[in-house]
Amino acid sequence: MSATQDDALSANRAFVLHPGGQFTFESRSVPTLDSDRDVLVRVVATGLCGSDVHYWQHGRIGRYIVEAPIVLGHESSGVVVKCGSAVGGLSIGDRVMLEPGFACNTCHYCRGGRYNLCEAMHFAATPPYDGTLVKYYRAPSEYCYKLPSHVSLRDGTLIEPLSVAVHSCRQAGIMQEKSVAVFGAGPVGLLCCAVARAFGASTVVAIDVVPSRLESAMKYGATHTYQMGSASPEQNAIDMLAATGLEDGFDIALDATGAEACLACGIHALTRGGVFVQVGLGKPNLSLPVGQICDKEVMFKGSFRYGPGDFKLAIGLLNSRRVRLDGLVTHEFPFSRAEDAFKNVAARAGIKSVIYGPDADEEEASRGSD
The missing domain is CATH 3.40.50.720 (NAD(P)-binding Rossmann-like Domain)
Structure with a gap:
């Protein structure tokens, strides 16, 4: 595996929801790469979804119940900081959008081209799986998509919705x-x-x-x-x-x-x-x-989430500028004010609220790579 530097990455700060609706900030271990196809992403921006707010206010969505502390957030973009030895097409420093659900790739739904229906899906911020309101998040490289050069990391959070x-x-x-x-x-x-x-x-x-x-x-x-x-x-x-x-x-x-x-x-x-x-x-x-x-x-x-080809098609629509995201993000919050962002979404203020990751450079988040 290669890394940005040989010395260890800094602690993994996380914004954690506890059963009953209380939030805390915690310092967690930096994820290790479980596979030579994994990458580690420094999360720069995370958009809030109605499901995040629902877990906070109600503690459950259907059969998914907040029974233990959980990190919310699943609409995230960031920068690759570590790559497994078998990763192809991605390099350290690449700006990426994360597809937040990891399917098993072996069941008949996955093999039939409907992986969004996989019963073994590990979906970020869906109990019991932690989400992306952290500094570092591990993901298989095939679930990371390079952002178009004209799309900022802030607006890249909108590729998931x-x-x-x-x-x-x-x-x-x-x-x-x-x-x-x-x-x-x-x-x-x-x-x-x-x-x-x-x-x-x-x-x-x-x-x-x-x-x-x-x-x-x-x-x-x-x-x-x-x-x-x-x-x-x-x-x-x-x-x-x-x-x-x-x-x-x-x-x-x-x-x-x-x-x-x-x-x-x-x-x-x-x-x-x-x-x-x-x-x-x-x-x-x-x-x-x-x-x-x-x-x-x-x-x-x-219609349930997204399936094969949907992320690539979404990015293609952005590349061709047939779809534009300018102006959809109306409220931006530093990591230290993450709970205020949840309150903002609950109050239906604006269109989209984004939380910048721990130690994120907001200037970096708001510009493309052009």
């Missing part, structure tokens, strides 16, 4: 010249708008209840916006279609909210034979207009 959007849009099928409704104008919803347009959708309508978020949507691919009102889902669907001139309904609906009213509205707003993709998670059991699904022969699909 961009890959979620890519996977969701691929689940919907061909989008060329199609009309697409995107429910939710948070980070993933906005990126779904951007990817849908990059995939050739002729009409992309962003739907939300917050006017400021809808204003942002017009910068990231939406051709129209609609502010959901207090009327029934059926009436909101009628009003939305009338406002956008799509009386026959949308070809595709993507829901990034998990809210029952949005699911129902989206199904009512679909054309016959349309496709509905569930992107965001809300309550585990919802009431849906099954009659509409059957009457229209709607195809209802789930």
